[in-house]
Every structure is written in structure tokens, then in C-alpha cells.
Amino acid sequence: MPEYLSPGVYVEEVDAGPRPIAGVSTSTAGMVGVTQRGPTSGKPKLVTNFLEFQTTFGGFLPEPEPAVRDAWANNPTEGGRWWLFPLAVKGFFDNGGQRLYVKRVVSTTAVPAAGTLGQGLVSPIARDAAAGATTLELGHLIGFTGADAISVVRGGDNVEIDTATITAYNATTRRIVLDAPLVAEVKAARGDYVQVGTRAATPSLRFSANSPGSWGSAVRVRVQPSVSAALPVLPDPAEGALLITALAEDAPADSTSITVNAVPGLDPDDLPADVWVLINERRFKVTVAQPAAGRVVLTFTGTAPHAPWRTGLTVRRVRRATAGAGPTLRISGSSRLYENAVTQLDTGDRLTTLNVLSVGTDDVVTFDNDTPALVFETARLLLVESTVDTRFDDPGGGSVTETFRGLRLGGDGPGTLVGTLSSRSRLVLAATQAGLSLDPARFPVPATGSWLTLTEGGTDGAAGLTVGDFVGTDGGSGHRTGIVALEDIDEISLCAVPGVWSGTVESALITHCEQLKDRFAILDPRDGLDIEGIQAFREPFDTRYAALYYPWLVVNDPATNRFVEAPPSGHIAGIYARTDTERGVHKAPANAVIRGIRLTDGLAADITKRHQDLLNPKGINALRFFPGLGQRVWGARTLSSDTQWRYVNVRRLFLFLEESIDEGTQWVVFEPNDPKLWALVRQTVSNFLTTVWRSGALAGATADEAFFVHCDRSTMTDDDIANGRLICVIGVAPVFPAEFVIFRIQQKTREPQLV
The missing domain is CATH 3.40.50.11780 (Rossmann fold)
Structure with missing residues (x-):
């Protein structure tokens, strides 16, 4: 009962009337x-x-x-x-x-079909290139160093068609520059790819079809490293402010110094000893002279070959993140990283693989190895995870393809390769092997090609x-x-x-x-x-x-x-x-x-x-x-010898009524077993049966002819009530199908009429 212990206004919700019964689905x-x-x-x-x-x-x-x-x-x-x-x-x-x-x-x-991946570094060709081309666009550059010796392989038959060495790269566009022109064309649609070094047979991941049967022998799987986040490297706080200026006068080719407009902070007294500037996406080390007449002379340290530069060309100071090798960097968005995360540091001229040991305060990230000696704020730290592609080509026509991105290689929990495939893939399951390495240069790859076909096992066992x-x-x-x-x-x-x-x-x-x-x-x-x-x-x-x-x-x-x-x-x-x-469940099918x-x-x-x-x-x-x-x-007959249950629609109508009443009166359990509850039960069931009768499912010109509901002292004894039993007796008159339609026709003779 509600409690009224202090003066005030009390708003209460009160149940009124019977609770409706919803008919269950029968289809x-x-x-x-x-x-x-x-x-x-x-x-x-x-x-x-x-x-x-x-x-x-x-x-x-x-x-x-x-x-x-x-x-x-x-x-x-x-x-x-x-x-x-x-x-x-x-x-x-x-x-x-x-x-x-x-x-x-x-x-x-x-038995389910299965297959095992080894180790190696493979990247698919992302764009066709003609014979004689000196650049290639790849699917990724993860695991590369930027100066790798590569083999170019034809995807159709896995035949090596060229070898080359990378002289430059662009991690954003995934383009590499080769030291020699291609001797043959390459095609992305054919599945051509680039391989670095050789492959090892050491098992890394084992895949199996997620259910038994020969169907799994048509399943193919590919695992590729992928970039889940590209995080900017933050400069060392001691480097000072960011400065942007422009050439104050033309600079001839290969000049040893340039003159730029003076801007606040561009003063040797405000800058560290080593200053670097970025001109046309190239870095140059310079010494800064004292400003004079609104201009500052920047002298290149060492040789700086370059093309002629025009007045107004942007010159931007680029700050260092480290001045010497060390295991830490300040990374913007370091919250995206986690312990043991695999990363790749792109400094523009070198790619370095680093594993995260810890993520500290002030965006300081500690790695398992030293970074390069010079890292600038233009560098990017790439979070390396994996992408899994699966494909099933149905022999009967059609196919199923799946792609799962941003998966961690190790472990089996949420977000990992093993855990994600187990919960989401309709085609495959995965299990890590003892030889699995987090090094992108030893990524899981098949023995040949870039796709693994599950050729082991795969039997239906029909016998x-x-x-x-x-x-x-x-x-x-x-x-x-x-x-x-x-x-x-x-x-x-x-x-x-x-x-x-x-x-x-x-x-x-x-x-x-x-x-x-x-x-x-x-x-x-x-x-x-x-x-x-x-x-x-x-x-x-x-x-x-x-x-x-x-x-x-x-x-x-x-x-x-x-x-x-x-x-x-x-x-x-x-x-x-x-x-x-x-029509309804009462209609004979x-x-x-x-x-x-x-x-x-x-x-x-x-x-x-x-x-x-x-x-x-x-x-x-x-x-x-x-x-x-x-x-x-x-x-429309059942297999029953009982004539009361001869027809399918009668049997199914009672199943519908019984299940609907069962589910719609669960609220009655543990209610006080008294006349008030009995009246509610009678009204609840009667309202439901009235709706059923009006739909044509019950026989009778009136509701009283179609059904009755009794729930009172005539259906329960004191012993029933004492033992917690509420008994409701229901009777319904089902409609039977017109199985035999009989028309009786007789001749009508004309009666003589007296005038």
C-alpha cells in the first residue's frame, strides 16, 4: 500500500479494468x-x-x-x-x-575446411601501371622501410615479372618510386602484388570454415595490415613557436642562402641553435641572421641543391620532436594507442616500426626501441592493425563477401581478429599459432599469392x-x-x-x-x-x-x-x-x-x-x-481418430487460443486469489474471445452462443483456493469447414388452379 507520511499532493497510477490478451502468431x-x-x-x-x-x-x-x-x-x-x-x-x-x-x-x-598462413610481407597493386613506369601505387606500405628491394609478382600464376629497389615513397598516396622502369605491365584486377624478401612457412594464423562441409573448400581469406589511425607527432616544447614567412626576393638555383620577410620570433636570440625550414615540401637546416630592414637572411648548413625560387614562396619553420634518438615521442591523439600496439613512424624519408610500451601523461608515448635521431612535427605515427577479407563463391551462383577492419592480431577478446571473426563472420573462424608475430614485416600471408584458399579437410560426411x-x-x-x-x-x-x-x-x-x-x-x-x-x-x-x-x-x-x-x-x-x-487460423488451409x-x-x-x-x-x-x-x-484433416479433432483448422484454432490465453494471463500468477481477481480473469478472457468470435473464428449468432467463461466458486473449492489454484473453465464453439457441400434439388409440379 502507498504510504502517506507527510503533508502534500500524491499522484498515483491505478490499474483499471482487465488487461488485454494479444493473439499469438500462428504462421x-x-x-x-x-x-x-x-x-x-x-x-x-x-x-x-x-x-x-x-x-x-x-x-x-x-x-x-x-x-x-x-x-x-x-x-x-x-x-x-x-x-x-x-x-x-x-x-x-x-x-x-x-x-x-x-x-x-x-x-x-x-569436417570443416581449413588452411594455415605463414609469414611475409606482401602488398597488392592498387592501380594498373604500364611497362616502363617508374612508380607504383600499392595497397599499403606497412612493414616497408622506404628503401626496400621488392619483387613484382603476377597474380594469376604467381610468377615474378620484375625486381626493383624503392628510392622514394609517399605514405599518404601509397606510391613508391623505383630505381628502374618496369619491364612489364602490372594489373590490379589480375591480383598482381609486390613482395618484400621471402616468405617463411612458420604458422601464424589458422583459418577454418565456420561450419563443417565441402562448401568451405571454396572459401578464400586474405589478411592485410592496415592503418587504423594517423596521429601527428608533437614538437618538443623547447623548440618554441611555429613561424611562417615568405621569400623577400628571388633565390637563384643552388643558392647557399635566402632572404625572407621578418616575422615575430624569427630571431637567433629566440631560436635554438639548430633551425629547420620547409620549402616546397623539402627540409633544410639553416642558420638565422639578425633581422635588418624587415628582412632576415637564412643560410643553408651544408649543400642545398634546389631549383630557382620566386619571391613570395612560403617558408615555414618545422620544429623537431626529438633531438637525438630516444624511446619516447609526444603524440597528438595518444588515447587511440594502447599497450603493445604496433605502430609505424613515417618521417617522410624513412618508415620505422615501433611497438608501444606505455601511454603516459602529456601525450608522451614510450616505445620498445629508439626513434630515429631526427623526428619533426611533420612526421606521422600510424597505428597498424589488420583487415580481413573473406569470400565465398557459391557453385550454385552468387557469392558472399565480408570485410573486417581495425582488428588486433594478438589475443582473442573483443576487437581482436580471432574474437571478431568468431562473433561476426558468417564464413570463417581463426586461431592464432605459436609463430604469430606482431612485426608487420612478418605478417600472416599464404605460401603463394595474397589469398588463402581453405583446401584442407572440407567434407560433408554424407555417408x-x-x-x-x-x-x-x-x-x-x-x-x-x-x-x-x-x-x-x-x-x-x-x-x-x-x-x-x-x-x-x-x-x-x-x-x-x-x-x-x-x-x-x-x-x-x-x-x-x-x-x-x-x-x-x-x-x-x-x-x-x-x-x-x-x-x-x-x-x-x-x-x-x-x-x-x-x-x-x-x-x-x-x-x-x-x-x-x-483469413485467419480458423479458416481451413x-x-x-x-x-x-x-x-x-x-x-x-x-x-x-x-x-x-x-x-x-x-x-x-x-x-x-x-x-x-x-x-x-x-x-484439411488431421491424422486423429478422434472426430472432435478431425479438422486441421479446429486443432490449430485451439492451439492459438490456448497459447494466447497462456501468454496473456501470466500477470495473474501470485495475485490475491479472491473474487476481484476472478472477475478480472473472466473479463480479460471474455474480451479476447469476443474479438475472436467477431473475426468469424467461432460459431454462434451471439457471444453467449460462441463461448462461455466461468471463474468463480462453481469452478473452485476451498481446497483449490487453499492450495493456490485458480481454475477458469472456458468453452468455445469452433467453426467447422464446409467439407461436403450438398445441394438437394427436386422437381416442382405445377398445382392446378381453380377459377
Whole structure:
């Protein structure tokens, strides 16, 4: 109760009236089957269209080798054609399905593809260059020194086409200048690259496909060093202020001194002994004379060859960051750095690799080695991390590419290469090896080329696939497999294992639905059965939680561009979802056109009325062709011998009502069990059932005829109340489908009229 302990105004929120019950979704499906790739651990994955399914689980499957195919397809009791699963998924979306949870089944003998990177320094060609060119644009200059001997290699066949030495570089544009013209053209699209030194076979990183199967043999991986940040080097505080002036008069070529305009601070008394200036992006060491008549003479120390300079040319003083080698530098933005970070110091004429030991106050960064003797404020410290590119070219068409930037090589936590791929990549996993080095000159590279293809392992293990793999095991939430894994998703209301007619698998699917009591199963018969065969197949089943459809469908297989027979369960589940969305769960999912099948002869067998006269009473739902109406579902019966649960829509309507009331009345638990609560429960449930009745799901001209809700002393005894039980009795009158439409016509004779 609220407390009123001091004078004042109190504003309170008071619950008024019953709490509404929201109807649960009835069109979300869950399917279990073999896919080309995709996650095998964790909960089933949601896909909302077939393209998303292909992206996550791959495309259509080829028929397995004859021995495996025949072992499954010719087994009348424990067989199946599991390789048709993607066709069933496509049928689900073709027929109006919108949400599908998929659990991949994989053989216990399947092995993921893998590959190992060695060590070396490789940089891809970023721009084409013709024969005779003396400059190259590379993908990166990380690990280079600026005076390296390089090999230029053709990407198509990894043949060396030239060797050269770098004489100059520009780290911003990633251009290098060679000591000799190229003897042959280089092309970026061909995958040409530059290599420094030789490669070592020492293992650095091992990659594997993130799920088992032969699909991984088509996965390629590339790891490259990359610059995550370019941080300016700060000058030594003792260097004084920044000065910018200009030439006061022309300077002839190779002059030993220049005259500039006097500016505040440009005085030898205010400057250190060594002064450096920047002219046309070149540094010169100068001595500064005393200003006179508004001008200052700067004399070059040593020889300073240069072109003629014109009056007005900018002359800028450039300050030193260090005066002598040492392990520290002041870095702007040092907060971007971290302990053991790999960096590359670019002084304009040299590239130096340094590892960060610590980041102190006042932007002082300590490295594991000394910096060059002279470092100026024009230098940049590059934070070196890695970029991983992955690519999978699907043999069935299409491809998946991924790029992950700014990854640390070492460790396995967030932000590292191993940790990021484990949590985000749909294609690969990585593991560090003992030989992994943080030195960019010994970066992870394949034995040849710049891409690693995962050629080790990569087997589907189809020969080891068993019905137990489809049934699955219960390892707890998130660790279940097969049919059992569908338990992890409460939203699922339709279940199927397309293409598998194994009695063990279908019994497990029925048991799954009967235990959870919130979902309905769609079963597939064996392919090729005749009328007697389908009746014999149906005999072992008696359940109100499943339906059986016959015959199989004829669809186009994009993998072979041929028409093949496919199991009906995927298409039927899509029709269930479509009917629920358009009409409601109370509408029988029948008399609906089957989409996504061959327009003519889309059914594997012709079912006539006389055939269906035998099938319908036994709960076998026929798929039939009607001239002018197309190919339709012509049955809506469950596999139950109980006539109360004969129809699919009645069973699913009660599942909808039970689950909606269950989820919408959870607030009642632990409330005081008194008449006030009973009245609220009655009103809550009555309001929900009234809405359902008005939608046409319940029979009756009035709400009283459609349902009743009792929750009072007539449903509970004192013993029930003492034991914490609140009992609410609900009765509903479902609408039954007009399965037999009968028109009785008789002759009417004309009665004689008396005049």
C-alpha cells in the first residue's frame, strides 16, 4: 500500500479494468534439414525470405553420390531425400510464408575446411601501371622501410615479372618510386602484388570454415595490415613557436642562402641553435641572421641543391620532436594507442616500426626501441592493425563477401581478429599459432599469392548421416540439435522435416508437438507411392497434432535446371501461413492454389475423386488438379481418430487460443486469489474471445452462443483456493469447414388452379 507520511499532493497510477490478451502468431514455421552450410550450433536461425536463407545456409544441394542416395531413397521405413530441403524452403516462401526458423542438420563425420598462413610481407597493386613506369601505387606500405628491394609478382600464376629497389615513397598516396622502369605491365584486377624478401612457412594464423562441409573448400581469406589511425607527432616544447614567412626576393638555383620577410620570433636570440625550414615540401637546416630592414637572411648548413625560387614562396619553420634518438615521442591523439600496439613512424624519408610500451601523461608515448635521431612535427605515427577479407563463391551462383577492419592480431577478446571473426563472420573462424608475430614485416600471408584458399579437410560426411542426426539431442538451451532444437523457439507454430519419411523422425516430430502443445506438424510421405502405398504409410499414425499430404510435387531444381519431385510439406506450410494471414487460423488451409510448382503436371500423381473417396476418410489430404482452377490443396484433416479433432483448422484454432490465453494471463500468477481477481480473469478472457468470435473464428449468432467463461466458486473449492489454484473453465464453439457441400434439388409440379 502507498504510504502517506507527510503533508502534500500524491499522484498515483491505478490499474483499471482487465488487461488485454494479444493473439499469438500462428504462421511462424520451423524446419529441420540438411543445408549446404550455415551454423550447426546455437538456436535455429530466422530467415524471412529465400535470399536470406541462401545467404545464411547456402543454395540448392546436388544429389549425393549413388551409394548414399540409394541408401536413403530406397529405404521404405527409415529413408528420405534430405537433399531436397532447400527446394522445400523455397516452396514455403513461394506460397506466402514469411517467417521460418531453420535448424541445420549435419553428419557427425563432417569436417570443416581449413588452411594455415605463414609469414611475409606482401602488398597488392592498387592501380594498373604500364611497362616502363617508374612508380607504383600499392595497397599499403606497412612493414616497408622506404628503401626496400621488392619483387613484382603476377597474380594469376604467381610468377615474378620484375625486381626493383624503392628510392622514394609517399605514405599518404601509397606510391613508391623505383630505381628502374618496369619491364612489364602490372594489373590490379589480375591480383598482381609486390613482395618484400621471402616468405617463411612458420604458422601464424589458422583459418577454418565456420561450419563443417565441402562448401568451405571454396572459401578464400586474405589478411592485410592496415592503418587504423594517423596521429601527428608533437614538437618538443623547447623548440618554441611555429613561424611562417615568405621569400623577400628571388633565390637563384643552388643558392647557399635566402632572404625572407621578418616575422615575430624569427630571431637567433629566440631560436635554438639548430633551425629547420620547409620549402616546397623539402627540409633544410639553416642558420638565422639578425633581422635588418624587415628582412632576415637564412643560410643553408651544408649543400642545398634546389631549383630557382620566386619571391613570395612560403617558408615555414618545422620544429623537431626529438633531438637525438630516444624511446619516447609526444603524440597528438595518444588515447587511440594502447599497450603493445604496433605502430609505424613515417618521417617522410624513412618508415620505422615501433611497438608501444606505455601511454603516459602529456601525450608522451614510450616505445620498445629508439626513434630515429631526427623526428619533426611533420612526421606521422600510424597505428597498424589488420583487415580481413573473406569470400565465398557459391557453385550454385552468387557469392558472399565480408570485410573486417581495425582488428588486433594478438589475443582473442573483443576487437581482436580471432574474437571478431568468431562473433561476426558468417564464413570463417581463426586461431592464432605459436609463430604469430606482431612485426608487420612478418605478417600472416599464404605460401603463394595474397589469398588463402581453405583446401584442407572440407567434407560433408554424407555417408555418416543418420536419422538420429535429424531427431537430435537435448544439450540444454542453445545446445540442442535436430528436431529437439525447435523447442528453443517459442514462436514456432508449424513444424516439418521436409523430404524425410523415416518413421523415427516423423514420430519424433509428432512427439515434439504433442509435448509442447503449441505447434502443429506437417508430414511427408515417401515419394512414388500409389494409392495402396499411401494408405499403408498412413496406418501407424494417430495424432491430433499432425497432417499428411499426398502426392509429392514437381518443381524446377535451379541447381540442375531440371524438373524434380519435391516433398509437399514446405509448400503446404507456406499455404498454412498464407491462409492464416489472409483469413485467419480458423479458416481451413484448403482449396488454395499451390504456387511454385510446374504449371502443368505439377503433381507427381493424378488423384481422382474415386481415389480421394478412399484417402479422405483416413485423414490423407489430397493435392489435386481441377481444370480451370489449377492445382490445389483438397483436404484439411488431421491424422486423429478422434472426430472432435478431425479438422486441421479446429486443432490449430485451439492451439492459438490456448497459447494466447497462456501468454496473456501470466500477470495473474501470485495475485490475491479472491473474487476481484476472478472477475478480472473472466473479463480479460471474455474480451479476447469476443474479438475472436467477431473475426468469424467461432460459431454462434451471439457471444453467449460462441463461448462461455466461468471463474468463480462453481469452478473452485476451498481446497483449490487453499492450495493456490485458480481454475477458469472456458468453452468455445469452433467453426467447422464446409467439407461436403450438398445441394438437394427436386422437381416442382405445377398445382392446378381453380377459377
